[in-house]
Amino acid sequence: MRRAIYLLWLVLGPSLSVPILAAEAPASKVFKRFPIESAVILYDVNTTGTSAGLQTRTLGVARMVFDHWGARELKEEDVTEVQTGDFNETRNKHSLSLIDYGTIYSVDYDENITYKTRDREMDMAIAQGKDLSDENFAFLKEIKATRAGSQTIAGLTCDRWTSKDQEVCLYQGIPLYVRIDTEGFHSVRTAVHAVINKPVAESEFALPAFPLIIDEEYTTNESAHTRSEDYLLALQDLKGALSRMSINPADTNYTLTPAQEREVINVLGQRYLAKQKRLLPKLKSAFILARQCLREANASITARACIDPVNAINEALGDKTINFVFDDWNATRRDAVLRAMDQEMKYLDVTLKCVEEHNRTTDVIECTEGRLLPAE
Numbered sequence: 001m002r003r004a005i006y007l008l009w010l011v012l013g014p015s016l017s018v019p020i021l022a023a024e025a026p027a028s029k030v031f032k033r034f035p036i037e038s039a040v041i042l043y044d045v046n047t048t049g050t051s052a053g054l055q056t057r058t059l060g061v062a063r064m065v066f067d068h069w070g071a072r073e074l075k076e077e078d079v080t081e082v083q084t085g086d087f088n089e090t091r092n093k094h095s096l097s098l099i100d101y102g103t104i105y106s107v108d109y110d111e112n113i114t115y116k117t118r119d120r121e122m123d124m125a126i127a128q129g130k131d132l133s134d135e136n137f138a139f140l141k142e143i144k145a146t147r148a149g150s151q152t153i154a155g156l157t158c159d160r161w162t163s164k165d166q167e168v169c170l171y172q173g174i175p176l177y178v179r180i181d182t183e184g185f186h187s188v189r190t191a192v193h194a195v196i197n198k199p200v201a202e203s204e205f206a207l208p209a210f211p212l213i214i215d216e217e218y219t220t221n222e223s224a225h226t227r228s229e230d231y232l233l234a235l236q237d238l239k240g241a242l243s244r245m246s247i248n249p250a251d252t253n254y255t256l257t258p259a260q261e262r263e264v265i266n267v268l269g270q271r272y273l274a275k276q277k278r279l280l281p282k283l284k285s286a287f288i289l290a291r292q293c294l295r296e297a298n299a300s301i302t303a304r305a306c307i308d309p310v311n312a313i314n315e316a317l318g319d320k321t322i323n324f325v326f327d328d329w330n331a332t333r334r335d336a337v338l339r340a341m342d343q344e345m346k347y348l349d350v351t352l353k354c355v356e357e358h359n360r361t362t363d364v365i366e367c368t369e370g371r372l373l374p375a376e
Helices: 019-023 120-128 136-142 221-244 258-296 300-306 308-315 332-359 360-370
Strands: 041-051 054-066 072-085 087-099 103-108 113-118 145-153 156-162 165-171 174-182 185-196 213-215
Touching: 041 174, 113 120, 120 221, 145 165, 145 174, 145 185, 156 174, 156 185, 174 308, 185 360, 221 258, 221 308, 258 300, 258 308, 258 332, 258 360, 332 360
Parallel strands: 113 213
Antiparallel strands: 041 054, 041 185, 054 072, 072 087, 087 103, 103 113, 145 156, 156 165, 165 174, 174 185
């Protein structure tokens, strides 16, 4: 990870426009992806397709589980695909994904690996308490679907909607039936069991015990929450600054001048810069102690604990937490982690010096970029 100014996440692209204030926090802080609090739904899956002389039939089951209004959601599908035609083939396909308050897990059953990353848009939506529960209805409007009565599926009465090539039946916005018919493709997914608004067992969200591959952009829930909250506060600062600059945020045709762009960056970054001035000296001390701790660690669990104080400060900053490999702890692994720590320390020293010397974010950015090599 590059330990330079970790601030440009505040800036929405290289060319800043005034509608940046669209992300103001609403009064309600309850984040919703679905209009009901929880559900466990099992589906029958039946799909057929024809293409280039091949016929494919897919049969199996799917599962959708969510609680906390969809902030946590698991989707799983286990099907068998039979292909006939020029050559015949039968294969099983198993997929599973989990959304957990902005953390995304994707399971690869072919390689027995789970990938872990974050959804930054969801981080922001959670921080703002957005209500996204009407998105299925918005989609129906987009495809110009019409109401076609109601029916009972899995013991629940749902509203049927039809369009040119699709039919869905929604129970309070949750799909219990989905049919898609296009040229050469027919798919039906029908709920066969549904439990609505009941406590969901933790076992329903269990992941297989596969090794985790953590995306470079991944950060902990706590640091993501800090970053999102800081962003919303920074937008409030920007609102006042634009008013002082006589700029109307609603004017979508207004383009900031280079000088105004620098001022916007400085306003957005002032809270984070103040936090850096306060916490980076403590982070450097934590790094030094962590390095000494790692030299003396004789087990994976001990080595992993050495880095906890460093990550605690990163979380308070809203920065990425450090994900070194501590498994199979031995002398070779220790040397690799220590080398990575030395690189982190190098970037930290550059950033700390620039933060101590300057009081404006743009100056800090230019200072750090100038003192780090291009490849770094």
